[in-house]
Amino acid sequence: MLADEIKQFLHGDVEADDATLTKYSRDYSIFKVRPQVVVFPKDVDDLKALVKFVAQKKAAGEDISLTGRSAGTDMTGGPLTQGIVVEFAKYFNHIKQISDIPPELPSSAMAKVRIAQDGVEDAGFAVVEPGVYFRDLEKELTAKGLLYPAFPASKDLCALGGMVNNNSGGEKTLAYGKTENYVRELSLVMADGEDHAIKPLAGDELKAKLAEPGFEGNLYRNLYKLINDNYDAIKAAKPDVSKNSAGYYLWNVYDRETGVFDLTRLIVGSQGTFGLLHEAKLGVVKLKKHSRLCVVFLKDLTWAADLVELVLPFKPESIESYDDKTMEVAVKLWRQVLGSMKGNIFSLGFQFLPEVFMVLRGGMPKMIMLIEITGDDEEKLVDELAKLGGSIKEFAKTHAGIQVRELRNEKEEQKYWTIRRESFALLHGNMRGKDTAPFIDDFIVKPEYMMEVLPKVNAILDKYKKDLIYTIAGHPGNGNFHIIPLMNLSDPRVRALIPVISDEVYKVILQYHGSITAEHNDGIIRTPFLEEMYGPKITALFAETKKLCDPLDMFNPGKKVGGTMKYSEDHISASAS
Ligand SMILES: Cc1cc2nc3c(=O)[nH]c(=O)nc-3n(C[C@H](O)[C@H](O)[C@H](O)COP(=O)(O)OP(=O)(O)OC[C@H]3O[C@@H](n4cnc5c(N)ncnc54)[C@H](O)[C@@H]3O)c2cc1C
DSSP states (O other): OHHHHHHTTOSSEEEOSHHHHHHTTOOSSSBOOOOSEEEEOOSHHHHHHHHHHHHHHHHTTOOOOEEEESSOOOSSSTTOOSSEEEEOTTTOOOEEEEESSOOOOSOHHHHHHHHHHHOOOOSEEEEEOTTOBHHHHHHHHHHTTEEOOOOOTTTTTOBHHHHHHHTOOOTTHHHHOOGGGTEEEEEEEOTTSOEEEEOOBOHHHHHHHHHOOHHHHHHHHHHHHHHHHTHHHHHHTSOSSSOOOSSOOGGGTBOTTTOOBOTHHHHTTSTTSSOEEEEEEEEEEEOOSEEEEEEEEESSSTTHHHHHHHHGGGOOSEEEEEEHHHHHHHHHTHHHHHHHSOSOHHHHHHTTHHHHHHHHTTOOOSEEEEEEEEESOHHHHHHHHHHHHHHHHHHHHHSSSEEEEEOOSHHHHHHHHHHHHHHHHHHTTTSTTOEEOOSSOOEEOOGGGHHHHHHHHHHHHHHTTTTEEEEEEEETTTTEEEEEEEEOTTSHHHHTHHHHHHHHHHHHHHHTTOBSOSSSOOHHHHGGGHHHHHHHHHHHHHHHHHHHHOTTOOBSTTSSSSOOHHHHHHTBOSOOO
């Protein structure tokens, strides 16, 4: 048995019982894929031994592979496999260092390049293992007045390994960017079964690396050639949106003008398809001491894009939104919502009364927009909030259907944040006879196209309203929307709609030069659409890149490269909850 063979050499644990395999067959996607075995490695030697073991078997023609998994909150099927799951949350869960001194870079020129590219200056850094839950890192950073700003809405559930491998982003991405903007160094065990510390290189260091013998030198040489040979096509392929998690980000690796070659930019967001990540050094920023929230209720979507444009000069840290259906679900499931909020359930319950009355009167706004501003000087911030609120009220005088509330304290804010962050988790498993079906859950277009694109997407979904209802939440500041259909996945006819609707929606998104995924990544659900998004030349370069990094296709096969619609359709679970 495979598990017995692995037990011979692994210091960590090996499980192949039915309960374990069933648990690891699922993430938060619509898929169910049963692994052969789940391993819980204890140290880097375990990772090296696993890769060497699998490489030997692969070379002998066996169908075997390794798929990393941290917290398993992926919505794409990314951590699901028929091979070996390598679980990092059990043992690789240490915060190794937190510093309030910015990380050293190989050269000051490189620091300037990075700040120019990312628009952020590090106030410090954290060195973490992949199984560290974000909530634990957040606690420690907050105590030191620091913030890792590229966290997802799943911040209380997910871990750093998945955040790096999915290139996660969230409510603060508008102001601070995504995970790719904070990765300073990554350590992973790659296809040669050895540990590699990857960081940006330039000048003599890059020259030395390109001349190095062995797997790493070879990889740098080959990738350098691949990027140089296809330089213009690769740069032109970069999606014209503020955030993207689709494909391999070849355009970010090398820049002829700056001379910086940064392989971390390829590994971030690669869904574990290049190796097993065991350590990440991440930049962090200074935490602003105070925040204030302005809540805007829009009766319809007519003015949503204009409103975003109006508030952007106030430099909000977040512009988030959710729709009437999300609010209705939150009102229906208010007990669970309150469970996610800290405090006395009874007194919190009263906070929902205005929304309950709104639902009863049928007057629920179509979109609820949250605009957050932050600062260190509370008095100044309160002034800013009044100006922001005043300017929206002025706008509302000439644009119908807009109401605004300036919230005075954090307690009041909590309800809105909980609904926004927990909307998917709330729907998941709580709607009788309907499963959450994230498959068009993360598209993005430039914000100026948002009001053309949303009605077109709604019109597509409305054609199928006999079989689905859906909620919309998102990041209108970036033009990024999370549409979560609720459908009966036990019905094969309904399951068959998933590829059909995906195709129709993505055609619209790509007409507007958007991306099929801004944050959640490709996984099983979107890998088959990458060619439609990038065209055959760039997808062939993705395949070549994968081959250079992982010649035996050992790491998370079928994600990013080689995934088919048939595999995707065959593995949709008859029940997503
Ligand atoms: C309620 C909810 C809300 C969400 N909101 C957001 C959001 O706002 N923004 C966003 O970006 N995402 C969001 N997500 C998706 C998901 O939570 C994030 O992408 C998260 O960062 C994944 O972290 P994880 O540790 O759970 O990753 P996992 O699910 O464990 O893994 C994610 C991917 O990384 C790979 N991987 C993980 N660890 C390793 C490792 N050590 N080595 C190699 N490969 C590895 C896996 O194979 C998989 O492909 C949401 C999910 C839920 C359930």
